[in-house]
Amino acid sequence: MSAPESTTKAKPLGERASAARGPGPGGGGLGRGPAAFMGGQSAEKALDFKGSLKRLLRLLQPQRAMLYGILVFGVASVALSVIGPKILGMATDLIFAGVVAKDMPAGVSKEQVIAGLRAEGNNTLADLFSGIDFVPGQRIDLDAVGQVLLWVLLLYIVASFFSLLQARLTTNLVQRAVFDLRERIEEKFAKLPLSYFDRQPRGEVLSRATNDIDNLALSLQQTLAQIVSSLLMVVGVLVMMFVISPVLALVALLSVPASVIVAAKIGKKAQPQFIKQWSTTGRLNAHIEEMYTGHSLVKVFGRRQEAEEVFREHNDTLYGASFKAQFISGTIQPAMMFIGNLSYVLVAVIGALRVASGTLSLGDVQAFIQYSRQFSQPVTQIASMANLLQSGIASAERVFALLDADEQEPEPAEPARVEQVRGQVEFEHVSFRYAEDTPLIEDLSLTVEPGHTVAIVGPTGAGKTTLVNLLMRFYELDGGRITLDGVDIAGMDREDLRAKTGMVLQDAWLFGGTIAENIAYGSAGATQDEIVAAAKATHVDRFVRTLPDGYDTVIDDEGGTVSAGEKQLITVARAFLAKPAILILDEATSSVDTRTEVLIQRAMNSLREGRTSFVIAHRLSTIRDADVILVMENGSIVEQGDHETLLLTGGAYSRLYAAQFAEALAETD
Template identity: 75%
Template sequence: MTSPTGERAVPRRGPGPSGPAHGPARFMAGQSTEKSLNFRGSSRRLLRMLRPERPLIAATLLLAVASVATTVVGPKILGRATDLVFAGITGRRFPTGRTKAEVVDRLRSTGHGTLADMLNSMDFVPGHGIDFGKVGMVLLIALALFAVAAVLGVVQGRLTTTIVQRSMFRLREQAELKLARLPLSYFDRQPHGEVLSRVTNDIDNLAQTLQQTLSQMLTSLLTIVGVLTMMIVISPLLALIALVTVPVSVLVAGRVGKRAQPQFIRQWATTGRLNGHIEEMYTGHSLVKVFGRQEESLETFREHNDTLYASSFRAQFISGLIQPAMMFIGNLNYVLVAVVGGLRVASGSLSLGDVQAFVQYSRQFTQPITQVASMANLLQSGVASAERVFALLDADEQEPDPQTPVRPEEVRGRVVFENVSFRYNPDTPLIEDLSLSVEPGQTVAIVGPTGAGKTTLVNLLMRFYEVTGGRILLDGVDVAAMTREELRSKTGMVLQDAWLFGGTIAENIAYGKADATDEEVVEAARATYVDRFVRHLPDGYDTVIDDEGGNVSAGEKQLITIARAFLARPTILILDEATSSVDTRTEVLIQRAMNSLRKGRTSFVIAHRLSTIRDADLILVMESGSIVEQGTHDELLKAEGAYARLYQAQFAQAVAEVD
């Protein structure tokens, strides 16, 4: 199967209710929107996204510095307590009345030079035991410092949560506003589940990543700096030994992270495709069952699920290797520090408390490095999600409204197409040099085979797409010179696929007019025969419609959408096969209602049932983007052209169905 451009078309998704692409989508199918992850660029963009929270970030930084400082000082103070305990134990071994110097000299003279060197570095008094008062005071100071660090950490965590959630709030707002500015062509070539995945799953994953890494990353980096400073103060030699393992840790983390990065890209891209398939299957599950496509749908799900499992497993497994590798390197560092530190204590160069503090610092030094390395998988996953959200935010938007918009002096509903040309694909023309003039109050019916350009014509009028040539005038003003809001506020539209949101019937009707009163809602409902079935519902107009409109029939849903359009009292009315889902009797009633409500309004009716447009003022017959015939119903039948052939074919089909 080939696309209109001659290239082989790729199916958008698995089998589902949407079926093959029609209209604009058929020119877009198969285009990929995935981009390779630019980790550095996306990370910088994430940091720029946090700029509005600079005051809170500064406060968080200060709290982190204070918290890390109090935590880092703790081992040094505990080392002092160890020295006091060891000095007391050592002092009790020697008789009272001698000085420290006398004890050390006597040990040297008896050949215990190593022990003498070690005791010479200690502050002990011969004959005195442990000074529990001093030890208790040191422990209280350490406890107070740890308590202050804990309180500062809690406050820092709260501020970090505030920073992240505010940033995600703005990002969701940006995504929502971006969706409103995107052209219809973007949604034609994107599965709905893919778009939803970017706005929901990817932003949630990004929020979780920032929440888990922002505070911890900052604390870990500050801890590395603070601990390294204390290590150098205690023993530059031991600090140098501890630093030997850092390049190895960085090298291992970099190598493993580089291998995990493509897997995270694949993981989130596959998540979007899986969500798209599930969303499509859920909304059209009845059709899937009717046509017996459960197995095919399940097979497509299995393919996406298997791909997601494989990519997620590889991503998590590869990135998960970082932490055990870091722990192994940290244990090697611990062994080196313990051995060399013991030798330094034996030589009297360091006290036992200093070595104990240094061992704790070496653990504290490798732990934040391990934490930073273990956060690499979270960062890889978060930045991959950020890249997908940024791709949405960077998508080409519809052309902006003019800075100095023009509006008709009086909106009467005269519509003129002047040499209009349009193409979805630059190489494939659809509408070429089309001209048409519609007077105010006229009803124009547009008929023709599927793909002839009927819906495209009204989409151009509504500026869902921009013309590639010519112009469209509304009461003498080019619609491109008007704001879209101004243009669409004069237009009411009822589509073939009725759309209702979760709310009451009254709220769905009132959606057509923001300040509608209850009386106006009921009046519109009566005019479109909605009132007939609403009165028989237990809750009447307060009946709540579920998200899919499943508690009302297809015909009743269409009636509600028609009532919504009529309530808006538009100057231009567009009906895209609006009566296709109603029964014959209801269709007759709607036709009568539309005849009265169309008075004074320019109406465009896209119809497949030619019997519904006999009273139209003008009928346009389109084929391949061109108007091949135009006139009234009787005139076109007499011409015995394309319209007559369509009409006779439908009449013959109706007779065959009766037979």
């Protein structure tokens, strides 16, 4: 197998570093990780809105063709939409001209009618009629009005079609960008060191990879095309407004600075609440995930009430942040509507005066009023989308923080290889520490001959699991080196190194799938006969045959359909089938009954045959036949030798053995 059985299994409540995380199990690494020295997460960084927005837009650059298409279809749709009111104003003028002219005597000219009104002293009506194109005595030209309305209808249909094409391209663009982002996160997970996952709750990491990306996709989907269309609409409408009346256009423009200032002020107050909303969502998800994983422990130790209190605390914080974020940002739209209505009133009043003076036609004023609505509407829409945009940027920054996390050291350009692995492992003056100010392993040297079994014993926290983590390069050394058949593993490709190593851990990890698929997990292309042979060699076949579907029995990721001992046997069979050159057994029998332990021990004896093996064990009875037994304390090897030799020395191993023997007698009594 090229990967450990688990790197994020739960730890008991007593091992948690931060009480703020709440009771119950939590995510941790293999054995003792940095979380044992570092208490909890780092504080959430302040949001760089502009920087995150620019970076988010750069994600769309690979899809330039679709971006250009969205822009082209947006321009076409907006251009046709803004022409509509101007043409519709022509219909208004035709109708108004027919209404005005129908009661006038036929055969006279427009100029004569106006001159007559002025002669009568009715200058106001004369000014009004001077702005109208009418023929005295002629009624409403319904054919002309119908043609104008037909053109308007056609324009709006084509504009809607272009808008539909724009929406389709936007959906495609956003989904492709999010697809690429998810792939980048998946690649990032493969490059992150184990120490990153030791420091982060699993629910928090999952929240960034799922909730935050989904929220980002939703925000982009609902805002991208709308913002583009709204901006184009503002430009197009503004052009038409200046074409109709520069004076009225300047009046309408007065609302823009006020709208920008109001939106900026409100948005600045809302943004911290969106940051708090999504960071709290991550903490809440982490807590829920921990409580679900360790619900049995929570109940056993009577911590359900405390767990509920922590949940309520996170939930209340999330409620408060979400309410404030949505409420504050939600005030932008009514504020924009109020400013827009003020502009609308000014335009209507000044427009009416200009119609009365004959400067503008009624149709032009009607079109301008429509434009003023169209002008304020996209501004209001952009403002109303501020909450979505702010929420999306807050999620984007959390995703970017994950993508920017420090990666493990890159692989060497020309990695060293061990073509035929014999299995000689040497630790040469190895030093390592999780925290800079807390040494764990100092100047450790060890030579393991090919095919030998090395047992590692010692109290909890002595560095036993850390030693094999260093061998697997889950962590990098602070000093010294480790060699495999004389080749420094730091110069090897990690995947190549781990492909030569198999691990069976105390916490057996199974995924949702059949038993056969779980056994073959570390051996791509394994045949059914090979799977069955591995199962027979490791005593798995005997209980699989009793299941209704045999090797096709489906088990879930918690292995709920098989017992703990049977789960462990499956993981041993998995390692057996992978045929590793180096084998690591980490407390593989510590949580099973005596009868199952015997079966697992026999399976592991078959697995260890002819392989260099590292066995971490608390039960000293399981390692009596090891070639070398290492006794570790505080990161150092204090004793080494075989079982008989170490017992005769009367040192640390002898005391451990005597303590376990006395405990066994006490249990018997």
